[in-house]
Amino acid sequence: xxxxxxxxxxxxxxxxxxxxxxxxxxxxxxxxxxxxxxxxxxxxxxxxxxxxxxxxxxxxxxxxxxxxxxxxxxxxxxxxxxxxxxxxxxxxxxxxxxxxxxxxxxxxxxxxxxxxx
Numbered sequence: 001x002x003x004x005x006x007x008x009x010x011x012x013x014x015x016x017x018x019x020x021x022x023x024x025x026x027x028x029x030x031x032x033x034x035x036x037x038x039x040x041x042x043x044x045x046x047x048x049x050x051x052x053x054x055x056x057x058x059x060x061x062x063x064x065x066x067x068x069x070x071x072x073x074x075x076x077x078x079x080x081x082x083x084x085x086x087x088x089x090x091x092x093x094x095x096x097x098x099x100x101x102x103x104x105x106x107x108x109x110x111x112x113x114x115x116x117x
Contacts, residue, residue, distance in 0.1 A: 001097040001109065002071045003063065004078075007034060008090035010058040012082040019081035020064065023074050025113040027064035034059035036088060057088065065097055067110055 008016055013029060020027060033056035045052055066074050075092050082090055102112035 001065055001100060001113075002068055003065050003095045003097050004071065004075055004092060005095075006062045006075075006078045006082075006090060006092045007036075008060055008062065008078070008082045009088065010060050012090075013060045013062075015081040016060075016062055016078050019077040020062075020074055023070065023077060024064045024066055027062055030061045030063070032059060032061070033057065036091070059090075065100060065113060067113070 006016065010031060013031075017027070017029065035056050062078065064074065071094060075094065078092060100109050100112045102108075105112065
């Protein structure tokens with residue numbers, strides 16, 4: 001099993017979640033601030049007379065756990081959905097997961113990833 005974490009622009013949450021909705025058992029979206037290669041937003045302050053560059057960009061992290069066989073399909077679906085060709089499109093990390101326990105069903109590992117409630 002693998003954990004896929006995609007750090008993307010905040011305005012791409014909808015297209016990314018639509019792209020993987022039917023591919024994974026579930027996913028988590030966290031919203032926050034990040035600083036990477038993307039251009040930071042300019043903000044007007046003091047009655048619009050001064051422009052300041054934001055220290056951070058608004059980002060979202062989509063996190064899901066999948067079987068090894070789905071890693072390429074899911075990560076490619078996210079990458080294709082959020083791609084603009086501009087710096088700051090995001091980054092996808094993939095890491096190993098040793099064990100999963102679904103608290104409600106008590107199922108473990110691959111069985112814990114798909115829930116029929």
